[in-house]
Amino acid sequence: MSDVWDILAKVPDPEIPALSVVDLGIVRDVTDDAVTITPTYTGCPATLAIEAAIRAALNESGHADLAIKTVLMPPWTTDWISDEGRAKLRAYGIAPPSPARAATCPRCGSDHTEEVSRFGSTPCKALHRCKSCGEPFDRFKCH
Amino acid sequence: MRSELALRLGDDGLILGQNLSAWCGHAPMLELDLSLSNIALDLIGQATLFLGLAGDADDLAFRRDVLDFKNCLLVEQPNGDFAQTIARQFLFSNWQEPMLRDLAAKGEPAFAAIAAKSVKEVAYHARFASEWIVRLGDGTEESRTRLIKGLDWMWRFVDELFEGEHAALRPEWDARIDSALREAGLERPAARRGIVGGREGHHSEHLGHLLSEMQFLQRAYPGAAW
Numbered sequence: 001m002s003d004v005w006d007i008l009a010k011v012p013d014p015e016i017p018a019l020s021v022v023d024l025g026i027v028r029d030v031t032d033d034a035v036t037i038t039p040t041y042t043g044c045p046a047t048l049a050i051e052a053a054i055r056a057a058l059n060e061s062g063h064a065d066l067a068i069k070t071v072l073m074p075p076w077t078t079d080w081i082s083d084e085g086r087a088k089l090r091a092y093g094i095a096p097p098s099p100a101r102a103a104t105c106p107r108c109g110s111d112h113t114e115e116v117s118r119f120g121s122t123p124c125k126a127l128h129r130c131k132s133c134g135e136p137f138d139r140f141k142c143h
Numbered sequence: 144m145r146s147e148l149a150l151r152l153g154d155d156g157l158i159l160g161q162n163l164s165a166w167c168g169h170a171p172m173l174e175l176d177l178s179l180s181n182i183a184l185d186l187i188g189q190a191t192l193f194l195g196l197a198g199d200a201d202d203l204a205f206r207r208d209v210l211d212f213k214n215c216l217l218v219e220q221p222n223g224d225f226a227q228t229i230a231r232q233f234l235f236s237n238w239q240e241p242m243l244r245d246l247a248a249k250g251e252p253a254f255a256a257i258a259a260k261s262v263k264e265v266a267y268h269a270r271f272a273s274e275w276i277v278r279l280g281d282g283t284e285e286s287r288t289r290l291i292k293g294l295d296w297m298w299r300f301v302d303e304l305f306e307g308e309h310a311a312l313r314p315e316w317d318a319r320i321d322s323a324l325r326e327a328g329l330e331r332p333a334a335r336r337g338i339v340g341g342r343e344g345h346h347s348e349h350l351g352h353l354l355s356e357m358q359f360l361q362r363a364y365p366g367a368a369w
Contacts, residue, residue: 042260
């Protein structure tokens, strides 16, 4: 089963390819007969693409017999993103989720930032702007 | 009863999501375009899950006739101008959020799981709409006039939200609505006789027009797939 986790750790998220589906906490469980996943947002169009990408990776690695199950409970939250995933997000230019009021600019590290729009380029992100260096950036919504 | 509830919840999201989608590319500014499209996406995602509890979600969305839709009348009201769209969203999301919160706590497991997932998304919608109520109501003479007109249009469809087991949600909804209206410097629209019937399939003319567009492809080319 650990080799299945290794395979899944190489499946990129279609919207944020710097992160794998494991980094994002989309993979809940791996058992002898199934991989269990959970959607980030109910309407996220990437959900189908993610399932297809996992299916392809499993088939190519000789795990065509593993089913893919989807569960909603407990609901996905940003707490499911791994520490490694957070570091990758930052390096990719997306502020990782945090309960802090101000986002930290992924470019210059300043906390002198503002929210431009609570809705961003994908359901999981909000638009921010750094008032120190002027960089516009996405921040993972925290919840 | 179970599939009836799934249809009501699913149809609310589907119809409002379809209406909001029409703003894509037309909203007053880019951030609003993103916001309204994101809200539409959330609602259609929730609808897919709820309709899945009543049958095949695609079949129910694209091959059902207007009299079989169980959404409330509020969500099928036309977008109108931006203020009217915000008025509809404000009244609806501030009902939907506590409704889903209760469903997550007390509903049967399949419904509770979808509600627990959705309520976090809808909290964003309610906050977005309430903030715009204040911005438009406390904005210019033009924005204020348009918002008052939009609220006035939508107000007669509010009572339907609180039929049956949802009556208990009214005090919280009243408090949310009054608080935002106060901050916006607006009065509640005059009380009027509420129009109901959507939950029984008695719809306004607007739903038929909406469906004729939404269902066109599957009606013209049955079974067409991407």
